[in-house]
Amino acid sequence: MTKRFLDQHQVAYQEINLDEQPEFIAHVKDLGFAAAPVVETETGSFSGFQPAKLKELL
Numbered sequence: 001m002t003k004r005f006l007d008q009h010q011v012a013y014q015e016i017n018l019d020e021q022p023e024f025i026a027h028v029k030d031l032g033f034a035a036a037p038v039v040e041t042e043t044g045s046f047s048g049f050q051p052a053k054l055k056e057l058l
Contacts, residue, residue, distance in 0.1 A: 002054065003015065006054070009054075011057055011058065033045075033047040035047055
C-alpha cells in the first residue's frame with residue numbers, strides 16, 4: 001500500500017527489496033525496525049503504511 005500511495009502521488013523513491021538485497025537488513029534493524037515497509041527520508045523514518053506521514057512527503 002505504501003508503494004501504491006507513492007506511485008499514485010508521483011513521489012520519487014528508491015525501492016530496496018530486502019529479499020533481493022539482504023545486505024540492507026542490518027541497516028533496517030539499526031533504524032529500530034523489524035517489519036517492512038520502512039520509509040526513510042532526510043528527516044526521519046517510519047515503518048508500515050502510515051497515510052498521514054506519507055502525505056507529509058507530498
